[in-house]
Amino acid sequence: MILPGIIIALAGACLFCLVRAVLGPTAPDRVVAIDALTAIISAALVLLGVFYRASFYLDVALVYAFLSFLGTVAISKYLEGRGLES
Amino acid sequence: MIDIIGNVLLGVGAACALIGSMGIVRLPDVYNRLHAQTVSIVGGAIMILLGISLIEGLSLYSLKALTIALFIFLTSPVGSHAIARAAHKSGVKLWPKSVVDKLAEEKP
Numbered sequence: 524m525i526l527p528g529i530i531i532a533l534a535g536a537c538l539f540c541l542v543r544a545v546l547g548p549t550a551p552d553r554v555v556a557i558d559a560l561t562a563i564i565s566a567a568l569v570l571l572g573v574f575y576r577a578s579f580y581l582d583v584a585l586v587y588a589f590l591s592f593l594g595t596v597a598i599s600k601y602l603e604g605r606g607l608e609s
Numbered sequence: 610m611i612d613i614i615g616n617v618l619l620g621v622g623a624a625c626a627l628i629g630s631m632g633i634v635r636l637p638d639v640y641n642r643l644h645a646q647t648v649s650i651v652g653g654a655i656m657i658l659l660g661i662s663l664i665e666g667l668s669l670y671s672l673k674a675l676t677i678a679l680f681i682f683l684t685s686p687v688g689s690h691a692i693a694r695a696a697h698k699s700g701v702k703l704w705p706k707s708v709v710d711k712l713a714e715e716k717p
Contacts, residue, residue, distance in 0.1 A: 525616060525619065525620065528620075528623070529619055529620070529622075529623040529657070532623035532624065532626065532627045533623060533626060533627075535627055535630070536626040536627045536629070536630035536649065536653070537630075538630075539627075539630035539631055539633060539634045540630050540633060540649075542634055543633045543634050543642070549639065549696070549701050550699075551639045551692055551693075551695065551696035551699075551701060552639055552642065554692050555633065555639065555642050555643055555646050555692060556633055556642075556646075558646060558650070558685075558688060558689075558692075559629065559630065559633060559646045559649045559650060562649070562650040562653070562654040562681055562685070563626050563630075563649065563653060563654055565654060565677060565681065566622070566626070566653065566654040566657040566658055569657075569658055569661055569673075569674050569677060570657065570661060572670070573661055573665060573670050573674070578669065578670070578673075581670065581673040581674065581677070582673075584677055585673070585676065585677050585680065588677060588680055588681055588684070589680070589684075591688075592684040592685075592687070592688055595688035595691065595692060596687070596688060596691050598692070598695075599688075599691035599692045599694070599695035600691070600695070602692075602695040602696070602698070602699045603694070603695045603698050603699065604698075604699070
């Protein structure tokens with residue numbers, strides 16, 4: 524496998540997303556950057572879990588992706604100024 | 610053969626993740642950054658997960674990776690749509706060189 528190059532590329536991608544999450548002028552900028560960061564970290568977790576033969580990394584990646592989606596929807600509802608039931 | 614296809618998918622996915630994150634930093638606007646975020650998620654993360662499951666063959670790891678890929682593929686458009694609509698409703702300005710804004714025309 525070509526694992527070290529892929530891990531270095533994913534680390535660079537995470538660094539760029541963190542730069543936007545720190546610099547972002549408005550709140551939706553930060554949410555967009557954190558969403559991309561979460562998807563990339565899920566892929567890296569699955570990569571490391573398959574490489575080290577540790578199955579729990581994949582469960583962690585699934586729960587992490589689910590919590591990212593939940594947080595994105597909750598923050599967007601909050602920014603719209605409505606409750607979760609409407 | 611399947612191993613070669615999986616490695617190519619891994620390389621293309623890593624390149625797409627890096628390019629999409631560069632777009633998130635460089636583009637001028639929330640809505641343009643959403644475009645780059647889609648490249649980074651669907652082209653990067655999902656392609657890496659498909660490459661892992663192709664290399665791995667049929668096992669517990671590949672089934673879990675395919676489940677995560679399907680979940681991200683289903684929920685990423687929902688989150689992008691919700692955050693774009695919330696940004697437009699909460700008054701985030703468009704880039705000044707933007708051409709058309711159909712949602713502002715639709716408002717009563």
